[in-house]
Amino acid sequence: MDALAYLGILVAIGWVILWHVLGEQGRSIRSPFDMKSGAKTRVLGDDAHRGASRRRRRRSASAPDA
Amino acid sequence: MRSLALFLCLLAYIPVSFVSPFVGVLLWSWFSFMNPHREAWGFATDLPWAMIIAVATVIGCVVAREPKRPRLHPTAVTMLLFMALFSIAALFALAPDADVFKKWDLTIKVFAFCVLTSWLVTTRERMHALVWVMALSLGFYGARGGAFALVTGGGHRVFGPPATMIYDNNHIAAALLVALPLMNYLRLESAHRWVRIGLTLTMMLSLAAVLASYSRGALVGLLAVAAFFWWNSRRKLVTLVVMVPILALGITLMPAQWLERMHSIGSYSADDSAQGRLNIWGVALEMAVARPLVGGGFTATYRQDIVDHFGPDVRARAVHSIYFEVLGENGFPAFFIWCLMIAIGIANTLWIRRQCRGRGDLEWASNLARMAQVSIIAYLTAGAFLSLGYWDFFFTLLALLAAVRIIVAREVVVGTNAEGPVMSRPMRTRQPALVTNRVGGAS
Numbered sequence: 380m381d382a383l384a385y386l387g388i389l390v391a392i393g394w395v396i397l398w399h400v401l402g403e404q405g406r407s408i409r410s411p412f413d414m415k416s417g418a419k420t421r422v423l424g425d426d427a428h429r430g431a432s433r434r435r436r437r438r439s440a441s442a443p444d445a
Numbered sequence: 446m447r448s449l450a451l452f453l454c455l456l457a458y459i460p461v462s463f464v465s466p467f468v469g470v471l472l473w474s475w476f477s478f479m480n481p482h483r484e485a486w487g488f489a490t491d492l493p494w495a496m497i498i499a500v501a502t503v504i505g506c507v508v509a510r511e512p513k514r515p516r517l518h519p520t521a522v523t524m525l526l527f528m529a530l531f532s533i534a535a536l537f538a539l540a541p542d543a544d545v546f547k548k549w550d551l552t553i554k555v556f557a558f559c560v561l562t563s564w565l566v567t568t569r570e571r572m573h574a575l576v577w578v579m580a581l582s583l584g585f586y587g588a589r590g591g592a593f594a595l596v597t598g599g600g601h602r603v604f605g606p607p608a609t610m611i612y613d614n615n616h617i618a619a620a621l622l623v624a625l626p627l628m629n630y631l632r633l634e635s636a637h638r639w640v641r642i643g644l645t646l647t648m649m650l651s652l653a654a655v656l657a658s659y660s661r662g663a664l665v666g667l668l669a670v671a672a673f674f675w676w677n678s679r680r681k682l683v684t685l686v687v688m689v690p691i692l693a694l695g696i697t698l699m700p701a702q703w704l705e706r707m708h709s710i711g712s713y714s715a716d717d718s719a720q721g722r723l724n725i726w727g728v729a730l731e732m733a734v735a736r737p738l739v740g741g742g743f744t745a746t747y748r749q750d751i752v753d754h755f756g757p758d759v760r761a762r763a764v765h766s767i768y769f770e771v772l773g774e775n776g777f778p779a780f781f782i783w784c785l786m787i788a789i790g791i792a793n794t795l796w797i798r799r800q801c802r803g804r805g806d807l808e809w810a811s812n813l814a815r816m817a818q819v820s821i822i823a824y825l826t827a828g829a830f831l832s833l834g835y836w837d838f839f840f841t842l843l844a845l846l847a848a849v850r851i852i853v854a855r856e857v858v859v860g861t862n863a864e865g866p867v868m869s870r871p872m873r874t875r876q877p878a879l880v881t882n883r884v885g886g887a888s
């Protein structure tokens with residue numbers, strides 16, 4: 380039981396890291412760490428976010444209803 | 446098996462720190478708070494993980510494409526000042542250099558990473574990820590300790606992980622008390638129902654672990670936390686109806702020896718352990734008065750020859766109080782800065798709550814500030830009887846609050862510019878340095 384809990388923590392920490400890294404790249408994954416409410420915050424001047432914004436703009440431009 | 450699993454996981458996680466230094470902060474926090482390598486029982490236990498993570502994070506800070514304009518906010522300034530002051534005190538310490546600099550090395554790393562954390566937490570998502578790491582790290586011991594308490598009927602004491610800052614039963618109890626409000630913050634902010642249920646169960650088990658630690662200081666802290674939590678809750682009647690039966694049930698289920706120990710709080714003069722603490726507090730105070738600028742230096746109260754000089758017939762031991770520990774070891778200036786650091790943390794929570802009033806989109810920050818206030822109360826009350834004056838978890842929380850204040854300031858400015866004035870009172874904040882060239886927002 381203890382070993383399972385330990386492995387669970389290893390997986391959970393990995394999941395937090397993945398959630399954070401993918402989130403910063405503008406790609407979201409469904410995860411237990413999802414937040415309930417509130418607008419997402421962004422830091423401009425951060426290239427990762429600029430890349431994410433570009434990707435989002437490109438996606439919305441190519442969308443059929445755009 | 447555990448060793449191999451930890452090794453393989455870190456082999457995957459650590460390289461990410463070179464690209465995203467905040468991942469390094471998450472890993473550092475995980476290792477500092479949970480010490481997963483101490484639970485691994487194999488070759489991974491003795492590898493210098495902390496150093497590897499620290500090097501990867503520092504390199505990541507230099508090479509990663511992140512804004513590199515660290516902001517000297519009041520929390521960072523006081524932390525840097527505190528680092529300077531305890532370093533000076535260490536140079537004039539009374540204990541042997543080997544002991545002093547071993548503790549200095551640990552302490553300087555704690556505060557250096559706290560400052561770095563406050564600089565790298567630049568978004569709500571980063572803050573949320575760090576709070577998850579903090580809650581998972583201590584929640585693991587809380588759930589395990591609580592399960593142990595239930596299985597043994599509270600007949601045995603709960604201890605923390607060996608060879609860590611929170612091994613002592615008093616320390617793990619105080620640590621769980623400080624972590625409980627953060628778990629509650631995650632429960633309030635998590636989107637998934639099962640996650641909220643899991644967090645509630647972990648909180649219940651952690652509460653059982655606190656009681657089963659047999660720590661009298663933690664019981665005082667628990668009562669203070671419960672009172673403050675109730676006072677701060679939005680639905681006071683519901684909180685009272687839920688909280689009182691849970692606490693009463695927990696206490697009545699504890700065995701007779703637990704009640705006996707807790708009753709000894711009232712008769713501290715007849716208790717050797719309590720009397721010993723009062724005596725060593727006196728020695729710490731004497732040390733600070735005799736050497737007001739630098740105190741006795743790290744680990745001074747652990748050496749009998751030094752203690753004899755300030756308080757004859759007092760046994761050398763840990764100070765068992767965050768206040769007397771910092772005062773006795775570092776003198777009055779460092780103690781003042783340490784108090785100021787905590788006061789700034791409290792001020793940050795008050796400021797965040799005030800700015801978020803009536804802002805649904807910033808409710809998360811208000812919830813965090815509210816829960817952080819409970820954590821601070823837990824640390825300041827339970828810590829009065831413990832040697833956790835430089836505990837990384839608590840100071841990371843203060844660093845987090847400083848970062849959240851900057852995030853909230855930015856969001857409030859953006860909200861005010863985009864939608865007209867939404868605040869009930871005028872803003873008194875400068876635009877944070879980390880925000881640059883925001884399109885459509887304040888610049």
